[in-house]
Amino acid sequence: MAIKSYREALNEALHAEMERDPTVFVCGEDVSGGAGGTSGEREASGGIFGVTAGLLPRFGEQRVIDTPISENAIVGLAVGASLAGKRGIAEIMFADFLGLALDQTMNQAAKFRYMSGGKAKCPVVIRVPYGAGMNMAAQHSQTMYQIITSIPGLKVAMPSNPADAKGLLTSAIRDDDPVVFFEHKAMYGRKGDVPDGEYLVPFGQAALLRSGDSATIIAMGRMVSFAEKALEALAADNIRCDLIDLRTTSPLDEETILDSVEKTGRVVVVDECPPRCSLASDIAGFIATHGFSSLRAPVAQVTAPHSPVPFSKDLERSYVPGPTEIEAAVRRVVSYK
Amino acid sequence: MAIKSYREALNEALHAEMERDPTVFVCGEDVSGGAGGTSGEREASGGIFGVTAGLLPRFGEQRVIDTPISENAIVGLAVGASLAGKRGIAEIMFADFLGLALDQTMNQAAKFRYMSGGKAKCPVVIRVPYGAGMNMAAQHSQTMYQIITSIPGLKVAMPSNPADAKGLLTSAIRDDDPVVFFEHKAMYGRKGDVPDGEYLVPFGQAALLRSGDSATIIAMGRMVSFAEKALEALAADNIRCDLIDLRTTSPLDEETILDSVEKTGRVVVVDECPPRCSLASDIAGFIATHGFSSLRAPVAQVTAPHSPVPFSKDLERSYVPGPTEIEAAVRRVVSYK
Amino acid sequence: MPVQQSRDQLLGAYRQMKTIREFEERLHKEIMTGEIAGFTHLYSGQEAVAVGVCAHLDARDYIVSTHRGHGHCIAKGCNIKGMMAEIYGRATGLGKGKGGSMHIADFDKGMLGANGIVGAGAPIAVGAALSAKLDGEGRVAISFGGDGSVNQGAVFEAMNMAVVLKLPAIFVVENNGYSEHTGADYAVGSKDIAARSEAFGMKALRADGSDYFAVYDAMAELLDHARSGKGPCVAEFTTTRFFGHFEGDPQKYRAKDEVKRHREEMDCLKIFRAAVSRNRALDAGALNAIDEEVLALIDEAVAEARAAPFPSKEEITTDVYVSY
């Protein structure tokens, strides 16, 4: 155990897996930086968010590949190589840019195995920094995971803390299916305990971070820490909740959700997406269908509004669901008669 | 009133609106067909599904534009022209190809107005044939509307019959916001009464196609006719339901849904999408949050399975939700104690 | 200068071209019966390209194909019966009937799949070329595409990516004059695919795609370039398709007599036969014998496909993931 940042935890997983498996490579824009130009320094950035720093000096240009700005071809590069025996890790600088790479992600990576009757294997990982909170405006702040979660054939991981960042990324790289890996931009600097050495967090197993009978809070990614904040405030009034961190939205840990709902009968789903066809509605709908008999209150959905992400500081701050909204929602469902 | 096919109804709307408004134009692959090559006939196809047939002879090459295979640029062409005073109607031959055009759709068309603080207007229509049922396999059969519905800034229309095809497309073309218009490939040949002359179906107003107290069936697109079939079978056992055809999934007619749920307390949502972050889960979640007090049974979600669309006839037939599954779901919710 | 080919090579090439031809001509008939569902794009007329290209490859090389993929599959060694069964949607098909005509693949043969998304194969081929480069065994990846595919952003990106990373990728462009119902002379703004691709920084050649020998010789030169680490190349082969874009296409965009004329003047099988008899490389007898064997094989393939079982309903939800 050591205190590390979310960024360091991801970087550690990349180093370890590239060390362990020579078929693993990373590609993307500026994953090392400094190719061409007048630089003396070959690794000029190590990724715009620093997640791939140190890989080039250690593993060389063959396996740490700077690319032109060609998102669809970047994913295709990793997909094609992964169909041909490698394990490609593509970095799409911002999740929003999946808008350019959705064909290779949705129509290619997600479907090869199925269309080939199980013959193909496409163990690709597509890393995508996502989310609002850094005033990057409407084209650099989207969640996108609701879209990717809706696509059969893809797996979706979204760590909420440094330990999961390391454990889920390690599992993603070793996974034989395509994984889209969502890293929240605003969490890269967040520190926490990270297990030393080899550490894997299995897919499809949510984490029960807090226990309580008052209600069930289901969250993912950055929303988890906001839910924790809300719970601190609620503790004062003796409101204690189960807090479920999904960790992967596909596969979904249905059992952990239903067990908790059966216990509490009251649910708050917290999701950074806008409301329509969101993870919040997905979970709320799932519970309305499979957990109805235990429900004792309306399922509260705490989401962003149905609008793009605004630039101006205060607007963005209120756009993103936060502890206040979560706390209010919990009080609503708990007091529902 | 005259009996016309879904295809003819769409074609009629295109003719009428291009006649009425000189700023309207269509663009896409083979929307006329026959550009270049050795053909004597300039209009060689009128769209791969024949929806744009007859437009070229009537309105000429300036307003009926055949394009190269460049989906992102096709949508961009219509978006850019629509920002510059025109009303562009882009045809993306199959909804699946939105995977290539999502950037122009999601990051550009959907966000211009917001990012410009209300200054921009982008009255573009993106027509996308969607859905399974024609053995076109995994890359030519997807629904995609769950993905587009999740994006703030876009409107989503999906007619379930010829009359709505005409009325919704007319409204879409006159709408000042970007609309993604979903036409089910398997319905082009379907015939029905279509009002003569100018006919508009407003967005955000669902159609209550059947009335009954037993339960509420909510469907859209091709699923509506399957729900009607199921209702015929159920009538024998005196099971009568409200059948709500959403017509547009964004905006969503929340009022019609909640009124019906209040009356019946039992809900079946029918959706051609795979289950995750689908329209089915979206509506089920919405009801779990806003209609909970009236719910007397679990919300049944009838969807495709979490897998790509298979090619082989029987597999595809069972993949697509049909009358049998809907009937069973209605019986489940109706008999729930 | 022309490359010498052994008698066996020539017989093999003819057998493959003939197999593709009969496979497609037969499908054209069978589709009329309504027994074959979905979209089928026939390759008849373009055989010399697939065969002339794949003659240089072995199972360790990669190819990525298109919606019009039957020819590439056969030339790369896919099992004929498995292909036919797939097109018939049977459990015995190469993809268990889940993929169909547009998605035939055989990964053991280095055939990374036909593809229903025009242009999508190019970045995938570039990825396979990257894998080949990392392995350092002189393998290559071929991206097949048509005159319409080269206007797709994915293909441009793939070409530039291959040049930047100096990968052993070859973009084979089959210019049959049409992208669906639109002429290549319209959709390719520059009118010159080879020159436009060359400007990306690739070695480029153009040759007659109806002449097996022209294709073979051009590819010999490009493969030498790519295998020796000199970077990607592009080959534009002019060719023609004998049928419509897909089965059921009325082809109003073509001059009335175009197909008839092309079947007379651009038939790669006739051209091949003429060439090998002119230089006395092969006797008609040997070729006629192959014709009969091929017809028998196709008959069998169709019969077996029609007799084969459809996949069971459980298959709908299998093969989505390796594990989930």
Added chain:
Amino acid sequence: MPVQQSRDQLLGAYRQMKTIREFEERLHKEIMTGEIAGFTHLYSGQEAVAVGVCAHLDARDYIVSTHRGHGHCIAKGCNIKGMMAEIYGRATGLGKGKGGSMHIADFDKGMLGANGIVGAGAPIAVGAALSAKLDGEGRVAISFGGDGSVNQGAVFEAMNMAVVLKLPAIFVVENNGYSEHTGADYAVGSKDIAARSEAFGMKALRADGSDYFAVYDAMAELLDHARSGKGPCVAEFTTTRFFGHFEGDPQKYRAKDEVKRHREEMDCLKIFRAAVSRNRALDAGALNAIDEEVLALIDEAVAEARAAPFPSKEEITTDVYVSY
């Protein structure tokens, strides 16, 4: 041959270049204070391109810009105070503070927006060019982009589309040598953007983007071509950025003295002043007077922006649709 420009034109051009320069240099300082949120990409060093291009345009012509858009906005006539307020996220900004630096637009001025998606502006510009062509009034649409943007599929598609439809679109490529931290000599496989674009079937020119007169003259020729219906063109202007890719960029990918050297040798303002004094077109006095006016204007703009109110929370959900 050089095009004659009136004294007023020259003074106007200098004023715009100076305004862009001071706008950016001031932002560079203000960003240090932490008062400006998000991503800001400064245009300093490239002023001659935006101004030399837009000098030929009026409000009825269209431009589409990039993430590095301040210069294009100013050159196309966007209100300086409205821009500054937008960058500060204020309700008085051109986009009510909802868009920020990467999304400044002014549709009344034909400025169809900066764009956060590299390359996305090109298809949009082509669409605007189509609208211009349909109106038949000789208007044009300019697509601004960098050396990195031209490797984006959307840009290739847009170029081919513009050629196929013979649209009055001009692709202005500002080659400042870098796409973020990666050299253009690496990411552009062919190493020659103008030639690669020319192969798409466009008239292409390359000129010194640090020399206002070189840019102006090149654009005069291309605009004549585009406005007269002869089809799309491309211009590659070699230039440099004086700051990092975005504010906070340590620029390890650049040689230590590169920026210093470029500020000495490639400063478009110095080059302009030298030129107009050499040929006695303008006297230093007039230019110095402009310098002072510009500085005063920027001071005002910053002061007013900082004093302006932030948008109210209600604005989060307005302007999503015209009606919903």
